[in-house]
Amino acid sequence: MAEDNTTEMRTDGGLVPPDDETPTWRERKERTQGLSRLTYEYFERSRREDQDLREESSYVERDVLAFPVWPHELIRNLSIVAFFVGMIFFLSATLPPHIGAAANPSSTPDIILPDWYLYWSFGLLKLGPLNPDLSILGGQKLFADRTYGVLANVVIVGFIAIVPFVNKGSARRPVEQPFWAAVGISGVTFAITISALSIKNLTPMDPHVLFDLTFLLPFVTACISYAVLKTMREGYMYDLNRRYYRLRPPK
Amino acid sequence: MSIERKDDMDHGAWLEEKDLTVIETGFLTALVWLDKRLRLVDYLELLETLYYRVNLQMPKSHTEQYNLDNKFWYWYPLYSLGFFSTVAYLVAAVSGALLGFYYSPATAGDPSTAYNSITFIMQDLNLGFFLRSLHRWSAQVMTAAVFLHMLRVYFTGAYKEPREVNWLVGIILLSLTMVFGYTGYLLPWDQLAYWAGQIGVEMSLSIPLLGEWVAQLMFGGFSLGQATLQRMYILHVFLLPFVVTAVIGIHLALVWMQGIAEPH
Numbered sequence: 001m002a003e004d005n006t007t008e009m010r011t012d013g014g015l016v017p018p019d020d021e022t023p024t025w026r027e028r029k030e031r032t033q034g035l036s037r038l039t040y041e042y043f044e045r046s047r048r049e050d051q052d053l054r055e056e057s058s059y060v061e062r063d064v065l066a067f068p069v070w071p072h073e074l075i076r077n078l079s080i081v082a083f084f085v086g087m088i089f090f091l092s093a094t095l096p097p098h099i100g101a102a103a104n105p106s107s108t109p110d111i112i113l114p115d116w117y118l119y120w121s122f123g124l125l126k127l128g129p130l131n132p133d134l135s136i137l138g139g140q141k142l143f144a145d146r147t148y149g150v151l152a153n154v155v156i157v158g159f160i161a162i163v164p165f166v167n168k169g170s171a172r173r174p175v176e177q178p179f180w181a182a183v184g185i186s187g188v189t190f191a192i193t194i195s196a197l198s199i200k201n202l203t204p205m206d207p208h209v210l211f212d213l214t215f216l217l218p219f220v221t222a223c224i225s226y227a228v229l230k231t232m233r234e235g236y237m238y239d240l241n242r243r244y245y246r247l248r249p250p251k
Numbered sequence: 252m253s254i255e256r257k258d259d260m261d262h263g264a265w266l267e268e269k270d271l272t273v274i275e276t277g278f279l280t281a282l283v284w285l286d287k288r289l290r291l292v293d294y295l296e297l298l299e300t301l302y303y304r305v306n307l308q309m310p311k312s313h314t315e316q317y318n319l320d321n322k323f324w325y326w327y328p329l330y331s332l333g334f335f336s337t338v339a340y341l342v343a344a345v346s347g348a349l350l351g352f353y354y355s356p357a358t359a360g361d362p363s364t365a366y367n368s369i370t371f372i373m374q375d376l377n378l379g380f381f382l383r384s385l386h387r388w389s390a391q392v393m394t395a396a397v398f399l400h401m402l403r404v405y406f407t408g409a410y411k412e413p414r415e416v417n418w419l420v421g422i423i424l425l426s427l428t429m430v431f432g433y434t435g436y437l438l439p440w441d442q443l444a445y446w447a448g449q450i451g452v453e454m455s456l457s458i459p460l461l462g463e464w465v466a467q468l469m470f471g472g473f474s475l476g477q478a479t480l481q482r483m484y485i486l487h488v489f490l491l492p493f494v495v496t497a498v499i500g501i502h503l504a505l506v507w508m509q510g511i512a513e514p515h
Contacts, residue, residue: 068511084392164410
């Protein structure tokens with residue numbers, strides 16, 4: 001086994017402990033006595049039965065390259081998560097939310113806001129100026145502005161949903177695919193700018209400038225990140241290719 | 252002729268040739284009987300493997316495997332975001348269940364029973380102020396973690412080939428998380444809640460074709476009132492918890508089955 005390691009790449013990437021460290025079922029069985037030993041003897045037979053069935057069948061086990069949730073991921077996560085749960089308690093002890101005036105249908109407040117995570121959606125409702133007037137309808141709009149905003153939400157979510165079916169291949173890192181990384185960066189920027197647009201009465205900026213920036217900034221950040229990643233790409237790819245593509249050949 | 256399947260591994264004959272005591276025979280017979288039905292061997296094998304695994308050295312981590320330590324260790328905290336949002340969800344569930352003991356969704360009263368129960372929780376209930384704070388913060392943190400989790404998955408290309416389905420399930424979960432947050436935001440029935448509800452009604456009314464039906468279903472009418480609050484409450488404490496917990500279960504099961512996508 002030790003000689004094998006030096007001569008050829010192990011396709012399991014070392015995830016499976018070497019054979020000489022793992023006790024075989026026979027060894028485990030031999031360590032026990034009494035009823036538990038009997039149990040093992042029976043289970044050995046039972047396993048052999050399964051093994052025979054497996055060998056008869058035409059099912060082929062695939063080799064999936066990923067690392068296991070247990071124990072690698074969960075052990076690491078548990079330690080990090082313990083810290084973050086502490087953070088939740090700390091935040092809620094130090095920054096408790098207060099409650100505003102009771103609901104009053106007869107007085108509209110100056111500031112109407114959903115929670116922060118809905119700002120992007122709220123902002124998409126304010127895209128009225130982009131709703132085209134169609135000359136074919138005599139300058140009428142095809143949809144009401146509100147309908148247009150709701151449809152914009154559907155379009156955004158739909159776009160996110162089809163990403164795995166559009167961007168295929170084995171590339172994983174942003175440097176491997178500068179274009180898709182740029183799309184992602186512009187998406188993040190757009191989420192931020194459209195959120196700023198949704199609270200334009202609170203944003204200290206001329207609303208027209210803000211509206212233009214909402215669409216300009218994502219484009220700018222996309223260009224910048226594309227250029228940066230494209231530049232970084234070669235240096236990264238050299239190191240990467242050596243080891244990584246030997247295990248996972250590009251399509 | 253018997254239709255009983257011929258047993259290649261004749262456990263009965265094996266038992267007889269072993270020359271066992273009564274206790275041993277009884278034990279083995281029961282074991283064989285149970286194992287035939289429940290396939291205990293699989294579960295015992297799992298337990299055993301776990302037992303032996305914790306006593307072994309940890310297998311090589313991904314970064315060791317690909318010699319990426321120098322570049323990519325700082326991605327790791329981002330890999331825990333999914334698990335973290337699950338834990339935040341559990342914290343919100345427990346604190347929410349406790350809050351549920353004291354909250355009642357009614358608009359009657361001065362100014363309203365719902366609002367009064369929130370002020371009761373905040374002012375009179377022991378630890379109530381902290382409890383509400385904890386519920387709110389864990390919800391906020393969960394939402395933030397879920398968004399960041401999606402970004403992590405996007406930028407590390409983890410949604411690719413075998414994991415497309417889980418990406419779609421994730422989008423459903425993200426949407427449901429926001430609905431969860433929105434319905435919870437409306438429950439205190441203060442000014443912010445009321446007018447956020449108003450926006451919600453207008454949004455659903457502007458959906459083409461289905462608008463009025465959706466507004467009726469979700470908000471119980473075109474103007475806000477008892478029906479709205481009641482529906483938001485039922486969505487928040489009854490419907491969504493079951494649905495979201497089930498979808499989280501599916502999401503995690505798929506991750507478990509497919510493994511963590513390698514951080515490259």
